[in-house]
Amino acid sequence: MKRRDFIRNTAIGATAVACSQTQTGSIAQSTKKVRWRLASSFPRSLDTLFGSSNVLAEQVKLMTNGNFQIKVHPAGELVPPFEVLDSVQQGSIQIAQSASYYFIGKNPALAFDSTVPFGMTSRQQSAWLHTGGGLELIHELFSDFNIINFPAGNTGAQMGGWFKKEVHSMQDMQGLRMRIPGMGGKAMARMGVAVQNIPGGEIYTSLERGAIDATEWVGPYDDEQLGLHEVAPFYYYPGWWEPGPSLSFFVNKDEWNRLPSDYKAVFKAACRVAEANMQARYDTQNPQALARILAKGIQLRPFAKDILDAAFTASQELLEEYSSKDKSFNKVFSAWKKAKEQSFTWFGTTEATYAGYAFSKK
Amino acid sequence: MKRRDFIRNTAIGATAVACSQTQTGSIAQSTKKVRWRLASSFPRSLDTLFGSSNVLAEQVKLMTNGNFQIKVHPAGELVPPFEVLDSVQQGSIQIAQSASYYFIGKNPALAFDSTVPFGMTSRQQSAWLHTGGGLELIHELFSDFNIINFPAGNTGAQMGGWFKKEVHSMQDMQGLRMRIPGMGGKAMARMGVAVQNIPGGEIYTSLERGAIDATEWVGPYDDEQLGLHEVAPFYYYPGWWEPGPSLSFFVNKDEWNRLPSDYKAVFKAACRVAEANMQARYDTQNPQALARILAKGIQLRPFAKDILDAAFTASQELLEEYSSKDKSFNKVFSAWKKAKEQSFTWFGTTEATYAGYAFSKK
Numbered sequence: 001m002k003r004r005d006f007i008r009n010t011a012i013g014a015t016a017v018a019c020s021q022t023q024t025g026s027i028a029q030s031t032k033k034v035r036w037r038l039a040s041s042f043p044r045s046l047d048t049l050f051g052s053s054n055v056l057a058e059q060v061k062l063m064t065n066g067n068f069q070i071k072v073h074p075a076g077e078l079v080p081p082f083e084v085l086d087s088v089q090q091g092s093i094q095i096a097q098s099a100s101y102y103f104i105g106k107n108p109a110l111a112f113d114s115t116v117p118f119g120m121t122s123r124q125q126s127a128w129l130h131t132g133g134g135l136e137l138i139h140e141l142f143s144d145f146n147i148i149n150f151p152a153g154n155t156g157a158q159m160g161g162w163f164k165k166e167v168h169s170m171q172d173m174q175g176l177r178m179r180i181p182g183m184g185g186k187a188m189a190r191m192g193v194a195v196q197n198i199p200g201g202e203i204y205t206s207l208e209r210g211a212i213d214a215t216e217w218v219g220p221y222d223d224e225q226l227g228l229h230e231v232a233p234f235y236y237y238p239g240w241w242e243p244g245p246s247l248s249f250f251v252n253k254d255e256w257n258r259l260p261s262d263y264k265a266v267f268k269a270a271c272r273v274a275e276a277n278m279q280a281r282y283d284t285q286n287p288q289a290l291a292r293i294l295a296k297g298i299q300l301r302p303f304a305k306d307i308l309d310a311a312f313t314a315s316q317e318l319l320e321e322y323s324s325k326d327k328s329f330n331k332v333f334s335a336w337k338k339a340k341e342q343s344f345t346w347f348g349t350t351e352a353t354y355a356g357y358a359f360s361k362k
Numbered sequence: 363m364k365r366r367d368f369i370r371n372t373a374i375g376a377t378a379v380a381c382s383q384t385q386t387g388s389i390a391q392s393t394k395k396v397r398w399r400l401a402s403s404f405p406r407s408l409d410t411l412f413g414s415s416n417v418l419a420e421q422v423k424l425m426t427n428g429n430f431q432i433k434v435h436p437a438g439e440l441v442p443p444f445e446v447l448d449s450v451q452q453g454s455i456q457i458a459q460s461a462s463y464y465f466i467g468k469n470p471a472l473a474f475d476s477t478v479p480f481g482m483t484s485r486q487q488s489a490w491l492h493t494g495g496g497l498e499l500i501h502e503l504f505s506d507f508n509i510i511n512f513p514a515g516n517t518g519a520q521m522g523g524w525f526k527k528e529v530h531s532m533q534d535m536q537g538l539r540m541r542i543p544g545m546g547g548k549a550m551a552r553m554g555v556a557v558q559n560i561p562g563g564e565i566y567t568s569l570e571r572g573a574i575d576a577t578e579w580v581g582p583y584d585d586e587q588l589g590l591h592e593v594a595p596f597y598y599y600p601g602w603w604e605p606g607p608s609l610s611f612f613v614n615k616d617e618w619n620r621l622p623s624d625y626k627a628v629f630k631a632a633c634r635v636a637e638a639n640m641q642a643r644y645d646t647q648n649p650q651a652l653a654r655i656l657a658k659g660i661q662l663r664p665f666a667k668d669i670l671d672a673a674f675t676a677s678q679e680l681l682e683e684y685s686s687k688d689k690s691f692n693k694v695f696s697a698w699k700k701a702k703e704q705s706f707t708w709f710g711t712t713e714a715t716y717a718g719y720a721f722s723k724k
């Protein structure tokens with residue numbers, strides 16, 4: 001071999017060795033092309049909620065130099081909004097973004113992955129899921145669907161919604177036609193409210209025409225986009241049925257198991273970024289939107305104490321009934337309840353007292 | 363060339379080509395070895411606070427298959443706790459974990475990166491930094507030190523601390539010997555408190571021997587480890603001087619600029635995981651620690667309203683004084699104040715009302 005060839009071959013060899021050395025046992029991992037399709041249960045117009053899917057996709061792409069990419073589709077583009085769980089389970093899509101409480105028909109305990117009436121706030125829910133044993137319990141539930149779930153963000157405590165007329169006490173709630181789905185709706189029905197189920201796209205018109213007297217949606221930022229302040233003057237709080245709703249990414253377990261370990265780490269971190277970013281965006285956008293809405297003459301109103309008391313009782317009864325009927329619900333409820341009680345005691349001290357004092361000073 | 367050599371050389375060549383093809387323009391990025399040393403301002407014993415550095419290191423390592431590694435050192439091992447900023451600036455270490463308010467001697471506006479008396483809560487601070495324009499303003503301040511900063515976590519609202527005797531009103535605060543550093547101490551001094559500066563390691567003994575009448579530290583989980591419940595029976599709240607203190611990672615700018623873009627993305631995501639994880643751990647550990655402390659007969663006490671009122675006035679004066687003296691402080695303060703006022707209005711509605719009602723029900 002000539003000296004020149006020797007050098008060239010050695011150089012090539014060195015490059016090859018360098019490649020394999022620096023990727024020991026992981027050549028396939030760092031360069032594997034992965035392409036996933038994500039179906040969201042949310043429309044593009046809910047840009048903060050839906051946006052956490054874009055954050056996830058962007059983060060994963062950046063961290064893997066484009067080797068792992070997720071194509072994001074809004075509600076209905078690939079799959080109808082409430083069929084995303086089935087589609088991930090069957091493997092026709094790899095990942096979905098949704099809220100687990102949409103699927104309590106499949107297993108009522110899934111509600112604890114998002115929120116229940118008089119449940120945890122955003123920080124409490126996140127703490128319980130990530131470091132309080134919650135996620136392990138929820139993973140067990142999703143195993144039945146060949147799915148592994150990851151928290152995808154939170155809206156924070158939602159508002160109580162828009163009312164055409166003031167409600168001063170429980171008397172005013174009797175027969176009130178209110179659009180409110182889910183467990184909140186079930187609790188409201190027990191309180192005498194005439195609960196209505198209306199899709200998001202029809203709320204504005206229904207309220208404008210007087211087909212309903214009240215509606216809940218999300219909070220100032222999303223509500224403003226729907227224009228609800230134009231058709232109802234009273235904006236009530238708190239939305240006790242959604243004090244800290246957590247969204248979720250559902251991933252097909254076979255797809256998950258096929259990911260190299262560094263992609264798994266990247267994906268998990270990207271979920272955490274998407275999760276934190278959603279709450280931060282809401283916490284920046286809601287104050288600004290509220291200021292705009294108030295400038296238009298909207299009246300803020302807290303629910304009267306007798307309404308909250310009735311709501312609390314109805315909600316407790318509802319959870320206890322599920323628990324007595326369903327073993328799986330009972331298991332998660334028991335663990336959740338213990339964590340919640342301790343958390344409420346702690347958050348009732350310095351956090352709540354600081355908030356109660358400081359937020360009234362400006 | 364023999365056929366056998368040809369095959370072998372081609373094979374080597376092919377491997378080399380495969381490496382460069384799958385990492386187009388990014389061979390240096392995906393396989394570059396990066397080794398950083400991190401110095402924390404915190405001791406290992408503050409395991410949740412200090413622990414966010416370990417989370418950062420672990421995440422970065424997992425996501426890069428070990429190519430990017432950060433070696434974590436507790437306070438004093440490489441650098442004294444309050445010299446970490448200088449060391450990062452000089453480049454003798456690449457990264458530090460600290461709290462920006464330790465360095466208000468260098469620039470008082472750095473306080474807004476962590477917390478100020480009657481400032482934002484954890485969620486508000488995180489939202490302001492990440493999506494409210496705060497981080498851009500703080501980045502400008504750190505540019506003077508050749509540093510780029512990243513949020514590293516939050517403790518949540520801290521407690522008001524441990525008192526040997528009850529304090530019923532401002533009268534009882536006069537001449538009270540309390541260990542409280544930083545801006546909280548400055549405000550307390552204006553209120554007539556005999557402010558003491560004592561290192562963490564000497565608090566227990568000072569309180570036990572009666573050299574001080576009261577001390578603040580962090581919250582139930584960290585306070586319990588220091589054993590403060592053994593030497594003072596009254597546990598006050600809220601810690602109005604630290605309503606949502608945010609920790610920081612300081613990175614040397616030259617080292618930052620040398621990182622390939624995917625490592626930058628990985629590092630940023632890892633910071634976000636560390637940040638979220640610290641709050642989640644505190645929010646899980648504090649409730650449990652509080653339950654243990656209460657079981658030992660500790661008495662919880664809220665500060666009287668006249669104490670909070672005096673504290674609020676003293677704190678406002680303090681911030682306004684800094685602002686009138688320092689241009690850089692004034693710039694950040696003005697932006698921060700506007701965001702804070704809108705945020706307080708919003709958080710004062712559904713979040714505070716829900717907390718006020720629900721946390722008292724268990």
